[in-house]
Amino acid sequence: MTITSKGQASSEAGGPxxxxxxxxxxxxxxxxQVKWEEDGIYATADHVDGKENFFALVMFPYPSGDLHMGHWFQYAGADSHARFKRMQGYNVMHPQGFDSFGLPAENAAIENGAxxxxxxxxxxxxxxxxxREMGAGYDWDRELVTSDPEYYxxxxxxxxxxxxNGLAYREHGLANWCPxxxxxxxxxxxxxxxCERCGTIVEKRALPQWYFAITKYAEELLDFDQLDWPEQITTMQRNWIGRSTGTTIGFDVSEFAPSEKIDTFTTRIDTVYGTTFIVLAPEHPLVEKLTQPAQKAAVDEYVEKTGRQTEIERTSTEREKTGVETGAYCINPLNGERVPVLVGDYVLATYGTGAVMGVPAHDQRDFVFAKKYGLEIRVVVASPNWDGGELQEAWLPAGTQVNSGEFDGLSSTEGMGAIAEKIEASGWGERTVTYHLRDWLIxxxxxxxxxxxxxxxxDCGTVPVPEQDLPVLLPEKVKFEADGRSPLTRDPDFLNTTCPDCGKAARRETDTLDTFVCSAWYHLRFASPRPGEDPFDNEQVRAWSPVTSYIGGREHAVMHLLYSRFFNKALRDLGFVEFDEPYAKLxxxxxxxxxxxxxxxxxxxxxxxxxxEQHGADTLRCYLMFLGPWDQGGDWSDSGINGIKRWLGRVWDVAGRDFSGLGESGDAEAERSLERVSHATTQRVITDMEAFKFNTSIAALMEFTTALIHAHDAGKISVRSWRAxxxxxxxxTAPLAPHIAEELWERTGHTGSIHLEMNPExxxxxxxxETITLAVQVNGKVRDQVEVPxxxxxxxxxxxxKASSKVARHLEGMIEVKLIYVPGRLVNIVVRPQV
RNA sequence: GCCGGGGUGGCGGAAUGGCAGACGCGGCGGACUUAAAAUCCGCUUCCCGUAAAGGGAGUGUGGGUUCGAAUCCCACCCUCGGUACCA
Structure with a gap:
């Protein structure tokens, strides 16, 4: 192997x-970029002898106009990490694709006729x-495009x-509508x-809609044991799923609506004796049945008015709580009391049972509501220093049961259990678990x-399209009209079909699936890109699952990441996959x-x-990685990029230096010194790259570059050490700046791609x-540094x-009271003045 | 309101109980150049000190633990995310 340094700048000739x-x-x-593609160096086999598979997945993009800088930040980091893992000896599969269904395409169609x-x-x-210009090392053989019929x-x-299997169903109900x-x-x-996408205030509309039954998995989705995920994300999912345990209890209303009862859910059944009213959500089905003739006009108006409010107005916590009486009463089964039934918009139809027991003494919302409408406020859980007087605000903590019949005197914690037991025993209700999580509207x-x-x-109702007729294709050449309605709703060729069951004329569903369905399983398709007659090949999926390392933004915490987990569990239960979770590490x-x-x-x-164009892709990649800790983001500044460009220029210079002046064997001390910094650099880089700390990794490489330059300038090291x-x-440098590293690898006489090499040991x-510097402190203040073996x-x-004069000065006239010695770090002499 | 991240030089940031400010930007000074650019070398937290020596202060604020705190604990302020009438 010959080393060519001809044509390259040496430090003597015109400067580096x-x-x-x-x-x-x-x-x-x-x-x-061309060569890598020709050689196919990033193509991944499903199995390589002696190598462990590593599925390095990064959330694929929606192909809007251009890759923007945020994309670069994300994908350059993901790519660098994948390359690093490859050089650690893993069989790394790093695919890319396009999440290409979605609204912007349609908006462009509506706005520009595209x-x-x-x-x-x-x-x-x-x-x-x-x-390609970024130099991303993707296995393009696995590319997928979700808007291709073979994918959708x-x-x-x-x-x-x-x-x-009962996991998808259609239901007529109130749905979020973005106008x-x-x-x-x-x-x-x-x-x-x-609207998460466009920011428009969302309305509620009653529509028949398709749902996935994600709530069936609510409990299992709360189990994160198999996941190495940031706590922040699991916490967000936990909160979103919003499990709460309590009691559902029925209040008898047969006086006004025969054989009906109002089910309410509460987490504070210990306060049930304090119920002085019941509030129904305006959308509650019993509102109409219970409203008495005298109140009908007022209730109708109230319900109608609430319906017109946006979700924002409706749920603003600052807003005054309003309500209206139905004229009906119901019976509290525990004490037989007759309490009024009201309608109030602070009760949400979508949570719990859509009805709450009003306990103003122990719930701040009920308290405010009761004050406004002059309803009784009865204390049933007394605080230790309650004097029996009126409350200024609701008492939320635990206390002692009072005004609670047979449960008086118990602590409210005990009361909670005892009352729930009595309710269950008497058949009035049961302990239940509710979730904030709703089924996924698709x-x-x-x-x-x-x-x-x-x-x-x-005749036959809702009929699924037979599997052999899939895919149901999106029509081509459609016309968009100004009313914003989907062209599918007026395309006769699409709309009109025959019933697969009876053969009579029938109509197709015109709704399309939420695009999060595409991304809920795309990783399986990357693992198995050409499976033929199946969605994927099980053998291949098994080789790559679950995804080893998944990278993406936090904004997907309760959307994509939750949907994907659900999808995986559903696929598992339907026999498609064997594992519980799609993404092992996030x-x-x-x-x-x-x-x-x-x-x-x-x-x-x-x-x-x-x-x-101005600085090169490598410079941009490294600069983005150098801005700050990658997991926390970065603050771009135009001038800072020069630092990276200079560094890469120095790397270029170093690799091209003429080393003919160096000897066969070097000076022992110089050799040792370079060896030390070499190994220390590798240690730092490997530790930091592993942890996505690209910024400190680059800092270490900058220092190493400088050390090499100094070693070369001093001329005391051997040729062998220099080249090593x-x-x-x-x-x-290769994972971070793939092009320059490859070029210099070639120029320094290597054959084969640097990206298929292994990390140095x-x-x-x-x-x-051999020697270390100890800090010497007197009373915790650094006074000198000493060099010791x-x-x-x-x-x-x-x-x-103590031999240091700078230290001695501070010891004069003092009595030593304590001595701290931290090996390798410091000596701290604690003194106090002589009396 | 609640949950989470963060607050360090002129700027981006390093350091997670042991010499605060690594690395880089910017700035200042120097070398090279007819000159400039590029490149290289040096200095660069602030204050006192002409300078050096030396000293003092200092990691959002106030307290605490410790021989020693950016780092741990308590209270608060600011900021960026998330979430919010969830019974």
């Missing part, structure tokens, strides 16, 4: 980085180009499996009462999505900002393309120095410390 061998990203980056399909596929082409066919297939996007939304897609009244494979027949990257503000196309733009040092530097023993004993260390 100058001359004909100057680092020129534009040339080398293109070259390697065809959603053309618009989407044009964007995908652009994204592929940009990923399986969304339909799984929908049918779910339907046949701008003209579609319903799942609960998870409503943030602060607004219907979307949009065109650009997976058609729901259902046919409505006048890592969230932070958010990239600029000038302390969110980056936005309009107000705070930051386009990667010109930066790639350069090799080590390139190997560590390190020996911790070799990272140690690394294996110094305490006595010698203390003696060396």
């Amino acid at each position: 980085g100058s001359g004909p061998g100057r680092y020129s990203p534009a040339e080398i980056e293109k070259k390697w 065809d959603p399909r053309e618009w989407t596929y044009k964007n995908i082409t652009n994204f592929r180009r940009q990923f 066919k399986w969304n339909q297939y799984f929908f049918l499996q779910f339907y046949k 701008k996007d003209q579609t319903t939304l799942a609960n998870e897609q409503v943030k602060d009462g607004r 219907s979307r009244q949009r065109f650009w999505g997976t058609p729901i494979p259902i046919i409505y027949c006048d 890592m969230n990257q932070g958010m990239l900002i600029k000038d302390h503000k969110k980056i936005s196309k309009r107000s705070n733009p930051l386009n990667p393309d010109p930066i790639v 040092g350069v090799e080590r530097l390139l190997l560590h 390190f020996d911790e023993a070799l990272t140690a120095t 690394a294996d110094v004993n305490q006595d010698d260390a203390v003696a060396a410390a």
Whole structure:
């Protein structure tokens, strides 16, 4: 092997980085992007002897116009980590695809007359180009595009499996409706009462909609034992699922509605004797039956008015609580009391039973409500210093049962159990568990999505499309009209069909599936990209499951990540997969900002393309990784990128240096010193890369680069050490800056791709120095530093410390009271003045 | 309101009980150059001190634990996310 250093700048000739061998990203980056593709170096086999599989998945993008800087931040980090793991000897599968169904395509169609399909596929082409320019090491053989019929066919297939097994159902009910996007939304897609996507205030609409029965898995979804996930995300899921235990108890209303009772749910059954009224949600089915003629007008008006309110107005905690009497009364089974039934909009139809027992003394909302409407406030759980007088606010903590019949005198904690037991024994109700989690609404009244494979027949009702007829294809060349309605609803070719059961004319479902269905199982398809007649090949899925490392934003905590977990468990129960969880380890990257503000196309733009052109992809990648701790995000500044560019320029210089001046064997001390920093660097880089701490990893490489330059300048090391040092530097740089590392790997005489090499090894023993610097403190203040042998004993260390004149000055006239010796760190002499 | 992250030089950040400010940006000074750019070298937390020596202060605020605290504990402030009438 010969080493060519011709044509490259040496430090003597015109200075590093100058001359004909100057680092020129534009040339080398293109070259390697083409070569890598030709050689297929990122293609992954399902099994490689002696290597463990590592599925490095990063959340795939929605192909909007361009890859923006946030994408770069995410994908460059994910790619660097995947490359690092590959160099650690894993068989790494790092795929990429496109989550290409969704509203922006349709909006572009409505606004500019673009065809959603053309618009989407044009964007995908652009994204592929940009990923290539980034130097991302994807296995493109596994690419998937969710809007391809060969992919969405399986969304339909799984929908049918779910339907046949009671996990998909259609129900007429109140759904979140975004008036701008003209579609319903799942609960998870409503943030602060607004559409998660466009920010429009969401309304409630009564519609028949399709749901996935995610609540059947609520309990299992609370189990995170198998997951190595950030606590933040599991906490968010736990809160979203919102398990609460309590008691459902029925209040008899047969006086006003024969054989009816009002079921209420409470977590505080210990306060049931304090119930002085019952409040029904305005949408509660009993409202109409119970309302008395005298109150009908008022109740109707109230219910109607509430219906007109947006979710935001409705749920604002600042708003005054309102209500109206129905004129009906019900009976508290525990004390036989007759209490009024009201309608109040602070009670939500969608939670618990849609009715609450009003206990104003022990619930702040009920308290405010009772004050306003002059309802009785009766204490049943007394605080230790309650004087029997009126309350200023609800008493929420535990206390002693009073006014509670046979339970008086018990602590409310005991009361809770005893009362629940009596209720169950008497058949008045039962202990129950409720969840905040609702079933996943999957219907979307949009065109650009997976058609729901259902046919409505006048005679046979709801009929699933037979599996052999899949996929139900989205029509081509559709017309969008200004009313925003999906073209599917007026496309006769799509709409009209025949019933698979009876053969009569029938109509297709025109709703499409929520795009989160696509992403709920895409990882399985990456594992098994060409399975033929099945959604995926079990053998291949087994080889790659669960996903070893999953990277993505925190914003998906209760959407995609929850849906995926549900989907996996449903697939498991239907026999498609054998494991419980889709993603074993989760890592969230932070958010990239600029000038302390969110980056936005309009107000705070930051386009990667010109930066790639000016500085190169490697520089941009490294700079993004260097900005700060990746899991916490980064604050972009235009000037900072020069630092990375200079560093890569120095790496270029180092690798190209003429080493003909170095000898066969070097000076022992210089050799040892370079060896030490080499091993220490590898240790730091491996530890930091493992933990996604790209910033400190790069800092270590910068220091190592400088150390190499100094070693070369001093000229005391051997050729062998120099070349080993350069090799080590390139190997560590490779995951972060793949092009320059590859180019220099070739230029330093290596054959084969650096990206298929292994990380250098390190020996911790070799990272140690022969002498160490001890800090010497007097009363905790550093007064001097002393150089001692690394294996110094305490006595010698203390003696060396006291020998320092700077230290001695502070000991004068003092009595030593204590001595702290931390080996390898410091000596602290604690003194006090002589009396 | 509740839950979570964060608050460190002019700036991005390092350091998770042991020398605060690694690494980088910016700034200042120097070398190279006819000059500039590029590159290289040095300095760069603040205050007192002409300077050096030396000293003092210092990690959002106030308290505490400890020989020693950015780091642990308590109370609070600010900020960024998430979530919110969940009975």
